[in-house]
Amino acid sequence: MDTTETQIEVEVLPGLAHIPAGEWDGCACPEAADGGRPRDPFTTHRFLSALEESGSVGPGTGWRPSHLVARLDGRPIATAPLYVKSHSQGEYIFDHSWAHAYENAGGDYYPKLQIAVPFTPATGRRFLTRPGYEAIGSSALTQAAVQLAANNGISSVHITFCTAREAGEGEAMGLMHRRSQQFHWENAGYADFDAFLAALSSRKRKMIRKERATARGFGGTIRSLTGDDIRPAHWDDFWAFYQDTGARKWGSPYLTRDFFDILHETMRNDVMLVLAERHGTNIAGALNFIGRDTLFGRYWGALEHHPCLHFEACYYRAMDFAIAQGLATVEAGAQGEHKIARGYLPVSTHSLHWVADPGFARAVREFLIAESRAVDEENEILTSYGPFRSSGRDHD
The missing domain is CATH 3.40.630.30 (Gcn5-related N-acetyltransferase (GNAT))
Structure with missing residues (x-):
């Protein structure tokens, strides 16, 4: 042409x-x-x-x-x-x-x-x-x-x-x-997460603090990893989480297992991976991609249900990372009016x-x-x- x-x-x-x-x-x-x-x-x-x-x-x-x-x-x-x-x-x-x-x-x-x-x-x-x-x-x-x-x-x-x-x-x-319509979180130059909370009504502030405390009390540890801190074995765990989510949402996952191996080789510096570990085993995780000004939340999955762990891994850890890195926005994916109470507003x-x-x-x-x-x-x-x-x- x-x-x-x-x-x-x-x-x-x-x-x-x-x-x-x-x-x-x-x-x-x-x-x-x-x-x-x-x-x-x-x-x-x-x-x-x-x-x-x-x-x-x-x-x-x-x-x-x-x-x-x-x-x-x-x-x-x-x-x-x-x-x-x-x-x-x-x-x-x-x-x-x-x-x-x-x-x-x-x-x-x-x-x-x-x-x-x-x-x-x-x-x-x-x-x-x-x-x-x-x-x-x-x-x-x-x-x-x-x-x-x-x-x-x-x-x-x-x-x-x-x-x-x-x-x-x-x-x-x-x-x-x-x-x-989507729901995005905007970083108004917050010094830390507490500065974000200070901008909220007291009722929402208390709710978020309670959710974070509940999530952290699941009996394990939550880590946010990027770059060389992400190991090839982590993708075996995340694949299990992704398959669980894909089976429930789409019937079968869109991405293949090989995608995550290639991602590790070529893009691990573009990734922020949240992993929740309990009794020595990763039981949940969230995958984010890092842009110049935006953190893009993409996938979440879990092998065990724990109250508020989804909110912590997908939303609050993303906000923590954005604040620490000076990113302007977190895009948390498609749909979800439940994000509003957590500071993600419609755009x-x-x-x-x-x-x-x-x-x-x-x-x-x-x-x-x-x-x-x-x-x-x-x-x-x-x-x-x-x-x-x-x-x-x-x-x-």
Whole structure:
């Protein structure tokens, strides 16, 4: 493909092995060229490659890599992680009802194109551009994805968990903008966890202190590990936790066991692993990924139930780490209104959509307008139930 105005050529790659890591990351995380962390680790060559090399995506998974690379004079200026999907699993922006309606009307909703990070409901750039090429790079990738779908009779293109800026730019190009809801914790420059607690109403302060004390009284120890403190054997334990959660939530885990071994080899410095040990055995754990400004909570699992251990391992340990590292935000994954009482407030997340059939596209657009209003209203209401003190006064 090429764009006639700028002579940008867009190539479709069947996997990350077809592009050097330096070329991909020059678009995905140019901010890490100074040796620092990427804004988020999920669009890096090493993360997406781990998914492919481990068989977590690829043949038999319903996620066929078809990544886009835009080149100007032969040099990559923009990339996008794109997959041909044969189902809607592992996306966290739910379009199952769209698929049913489309197919009931006689159409084939699948395959569809998905620009996303598989199994990862974390906001980040989806049009990955070198500095200075943001506008033409994003435009070229968007046009290429739509053209790829149209040329191949594919029903739709979906760009999920993109940034608010990308959502605005995509909407200006005619894509449909969808807003969804998550719960994030914001670090207001807290010196320590007690400083965070001081910002809460006394009732919520007491609740959290009680929960942390209850969790720590489970009869063992809780450790937060990163880098070389994480040992290969820890992944054997975490795999058992992950399988338990996956069996209950999805029927079968999305990630393979090999993914965690590759993760250890290539990304253990990007990981914060919380492990709860009792009687010499790890019985629960939470996996987080470390970005430049954000800690991303991803997976939790346990072999034993202990009151409040989930809150401690997933939420409070993440907040402790963010405060200690000076990170601005903790994204604790999809859904969960129970997070509000623990300081995680509702925010809007964004996705973009293109549907080939004009009539179906009109129906989707009308639905999204009503859905966005509902998300705004719910965010406002839920924020009012947050645990923070109002106007400097405690609320008991």
